[in-house]
Amino acid sequence: MVGAYTAPVSVEESNIAKERFLEFISTKGLRLTSQRMAIIDTVFSTQEHFTAEQLLEWSRQRDQSVSRATVYRTLPLLTESGLVREMDFGKDYKHYDPNYAEHPNHNHIICQDCERIVEFESEKIEKLEDEITHNLGFSLKSQRIQINANCEELKRMGSCRNKT
Amino acid sequence: MVGAYTAPVSVEESNIAKERFLEFISTKGLRLTSQRMAIIDTVFSTQEHFTAEQLLEWSRQRDQSVSRATVYRTLPLLTESGLVREMDFGKDYKHYDPNYAEHPNHNHIICQDCERIVEFESEKIEKLEDEITHNLGFSLKSQRIQINANCEELKRMGSCRNKT
DNA sequence: GTGGGTGCAAAGTGTTTGCAAGTGT
DNA sequence: ACACTTGCAAACACTTTGCACCCAC
Numbered sequence: 001m002v003g004a005y006t007a008p009v010s011v012e013e014s015n016i017a018k019e020r021f022l023e024f025i026s027t028k029g030l031r032l033t034s035q036r037m038a039i040i041d042t043v044f045s046t047q048e049h050f051t052a053e054q055l056l057e058w059s060r061q062r063d064q065s066v067s068r069a070t071v072y073r074t075l076p077l078l079t080e081s082g083l084v085r086e087m088d089f090g091k092d093y094k095h096y097d098p099n100y101a102e103h104p105n106h107n108h109i110i111c112q113d114c115e116r117i118v119e120f121e122s123e124k125i126e127k128l129e130d131e132i133t134h135n136l137g138f139s140l141k142s143q144r145i146q147i148n149a150n151c152e153e154l155k156r157m158g159s160c161r162n163k164t
Numbered sequence: 165m166v167g168a169y170t171a172p173v174s175v176e177e178s179n180i181a182k183e184r185f186l187e188f189i190s191t192k193g194l195r196l197t198s199q200r201m202a203i204i205d206t207v208f209s210t211q212e213h214f215t216a217e218q219l220l221e222w223s224r225q226r227d228q229s230v231s232r233a234t235v236y237r238t239l240p241l242l243t244e245s246g247l248v249r250e251m252d253f254g255k256d257y258k259h260y261d262p263n264y265a266e267h268p269n270h271n272h273i274i275c276q277d278c279e280r281i282v283e284f285e286s287e288k289i290e291k292l293e294d295e296i297t298h299n300l301g302f303s304l305k306s307q308r309i310q311i312n313a314n315c316e317e318l319k320r321m322g323s324c325r326n327k328t
Numbered sequence: 329g330t331g332g333g334t335g336c337a338a339a340g341t342g343t344t345t346g347c348a349a350g351t352g353t
Numbered sequence: 354a355c356a357c358t359t360g361c362a363a364a365c366a367c368t369t370t371g372c373a374c375c376c377a378c
Contacts, residue, residue: 033334068335070334092366112305125292128292129289137315138316141312145308150302195351199359230360256342256368257341
């Protein structure tokens, strides 16, 4: 299966991710505070990549009392649960991707012109990666592919619609 | 071609990379100072990944006058030339990989147990990536794959030789 | 009630930059 | 000579943390 998936995540799907995280918290004996809930609701109601700063802003729209510190203290929990992945696109700040619950092996194409990010999956590549890793004496735990690309649009028309 | 390449880079090869960088500097109308030369010599005489701090330390062994600022000012030139690649392994600091002159498409397997990093190449994967990228309306400029894995060694013997 | 959680502000850390002096071309 | 480079230290930007108070369980 190859292709970008741009359809909105259904309510059921995102609730499943959220449920899984609540279970994760509970299993670890951690507490469910209103601030954490605001952050969790925010994370699992979007499929957009976000930064710590954006997460703070969005979460504050749900609960004004959320602080930057709590956001930074919650992010490690999210990544530890495996439901959110930390990503580095070469910027100063980290990006977080909440789409790993439904698509644990997806990858990214980053357009150097318009900074659009498209996600894709490929079973063929996954299989090759697994083979290679095994042949070199390891067993694959997780993988990430980052492809830097140019818009065909830019090449054809000199600029692309998303360019700021 | 799949496999780690661990054989030392020949003197000729590393000199070629260095020559190419000197040409890059000259083409841009930049100057060749003794500090820059110490940094360049350091970078192109190793195939190890390094951090800014390590590069500073090693360069100072060649020229005591190299400062941290000059290292940080030279790194962007190195990456801009395409001969060195900035990499993020999820640590606080960036790593730099000087092996892109000879193997521009190589990728990394990072062992979560012993932190060993193995490089590999795969033409099959490259071809698939190119196809996928093109099908999604982009043209591939560069790519990087990062595989997190576990040592078979660890699984078999409970620990692995490189574990610190 | 208690141990984890929170906000605030200060501290930390890797990286960048202003400035005056130095130097390759 | 001129413009690019340098070292130093201060400045930055993002992230982490100490502390006193708070609250979920």
